[in-house]
Amino acid sequence: MATIKATAPAKVNLTLHVTGQRDDGYHLLDSLVVFADVCDQLGATIAPALRISVSGPFSPGVPTDDNNLMMRAALALQQARGVELGAALTLEKHLPHAAGIGSGSSDAALTLAMLAELWNVAPLPAHAPEVVALGADLPVCLQAPAPARMSGIGDTLSTVPRLPDCALVLVRPPVEVPTAEVFKALADHDGDAMDDLPAGLDYDGFAAWLAGQRNDLQTPAQKIAPAITEAISALQAQPAVSFAGMSGSGATCFGLVKDMATARQVARVMQVAHMSWWVAPAALLQPA
Numbered sequence: 620m621a622t623i624k625a626t627a628p629a630k631v632n633l634t635l636h637v638t639g640q641r642d643d644g645y646h647l648l649d650s651l652v653v654f655a656d657v658c659d660q661l662g663a664t665i666a667p668a669l670r671i672s673v674s675g676p677f678s679p680g681v682p683t684d685d686n687n688l689m690m691r692a693a694l695a696l697q698q699a700r701g702v703e704l705g706a707a708l709t710l711e712k713h714l715p716h717a718a719g720i721g722s723g724s725s726d727a728a729l730t731l732a733m734l735a736e737l738w739n740v741a742p743l744p745a746h747a748p749e750v751v752a753l754g755a756d757l758p759v760c761l762q763a764p765a766p767a768r769m770s771g772i773g774d775t776l777s778t779v780p781r782l783p784d785c786a787l788v789l790v791r792p793p794v795e796v797p798t799a800e801v802f803k804a805l806a807d808h809d810g811d812a813m814d815d816l817p818a819g820l821d822y823d824g825f826a827a828w829l830a831g832q833r834n835d836l837q838t839p840a841q842k843i844a845p846a847i848t849e850a851i852s853a854l855q856a857q858p859a860v861s862f863a864g865m866s867g868s869g870a871t872c873f874g875l876v877k878d879m880a881t882a883r884q885v886a887r888v889m890q891v892a893h894m895s896w897w898v899a900p901a902a903l904l905q906p907a
Contacts, residue, residue, distance in 0.1 A: 626658035630721030655901035719867030724756035764904035780818035804839035
């Protein structure tokens with residue numbers, strides 16, 4: 620029986636401006652989203668019913684029932700397309716969850732793509748209500764690995780100019796920062812939008828542009844989890860890191876470097892100095 624296997628990349632918010640709040644409580648965002656080549660491993664095989672098995676270093680705490688976002692995505696596609704088949708899903712969890720790098724959303728987006736192929740049905744587009752209902756990061760994760768500008772409540776996507784060749788060092792101290800608490804601690808809910816990303820930037824120009832943007836959730840997250848401040852400071856202390864910030868609502872932080880060789884060197888230094896942290900050198904993904 621055919622099995623589809625694929626990788627779900629980490630999503631990194633290099634910027635995250637909070638530009639407003641709707642009457643229903645949803646926040647309006649403006650964010651430059653990229654994808655990194657550290658990934659979860661997924662598989663799907665046709666089966667009589669939907670089920671999921673989870674393994675890997677970050678499997679503890681991942682639900683295996685309908686609370687799992689992959690299962691919810693599968694059910695959404697099944698119902699939207701009138702599919703009577705099921706699927707046996709597998710998730711090998713290499714990315715930390717609840718870490719601001721959208722691993723659950725990336726897994727769910729890939730599940731939608733895999734099952735559309737496995738069940739031979741039309742995939743759900745990024746703007747479909749069923750996709751948006753699964754979470755703010757689902758639409759942009761459906762467009763991986765292409766970088767994108769994500770705005771609205773995550774449902775408005777636009778292309779961005781090609782980014783210069785570069786790499787990231789991802790660092791997550793062993794703390795969890797509940798997204799709801801971070802938004803609750805946010806002082807300003809009506810910030811300015813992100814600056815447009817100019818075309819043709821070289822590496823230094825891109826680093827300078829990033830330095831002029833914000834992650835509005837970083838300050839409240841740092842107050843909740845001071846280890847985030849420590850992680851960003853540790854990255855900033857590395858001469859090869861041109862810019863350091865926090866992804867999403869935390870607690871994963873990133874350092875921008877010129878290439879993968881540099882990323883590996885910085886990651887080794889960070890891991891030796893902070894043995895309890897998750898540290899990963901990562902290439903920034905872009906379509907060929």
